Amino acid sequence: MIGQIIEKEHIGDFRIIPAAEDRTNSLHDKLLAAQRLGNEFKSKTTIVFQTEDGPKRIETTVWSLTEQYLQIKGGVLIPLKAIIEIDF
Numbered sequence: 001m002i003g004q005i006i007e008k009e010h011i012g013d014f015r016i017i018p019a020a021e022d023r024t025n026s027l028h029d030k031l032l033a034a035q036r037l038g039n040e041f042k043s044k045t046t047i048v049f050q051t052e053d054g055p056k057r058i059e060t061t062v063w064s065l066t067e068q069y070l071q072i073k074g075g076v077l078i079p080l081k082a083i084i085e086i087d088f
Contacts, residue, residue, distance in 0.1 A: 001085065003048040003057030011058065011076055014051040018081040030086045031065055037088055038062040048085040049078050 006014075037043040038061040047070070048057045060072045069077040 003055035005057050008058045008060045008072060014053055014056060016079060016082045017050050017052055019050040019084045022081045024080040027083060027086055034062040034086055034088055035065045043088060045086060045088045049082040050084055055084055
């Protein structure tokens with residue numbers, strides 16, 4: 001899996017930018033599954049997203065999902081267009 005591992009508390013230290021390829025549609029089912037895992041089972045998901053400093057990877061619980069964003073703990077929003085990979 002690509003991406004430098006960072007703590008989710010440090011997401012704000014990086015400028016999130018769109019990934020080279022918008023994978024929102026192809027990752028849709030995985031995003032919904034990650035939200036369900038977070039809400040029903042408190043399971044963590046690995047999320048790789050693009051920043052100006054290159055791909056970053058976090059392991060966290062997905063709280064909610066909108067048409068444009070994935071929300072994690074603390075109200076942190078990650079744009080779906082920035083997500084490169086998602087795994088659980």
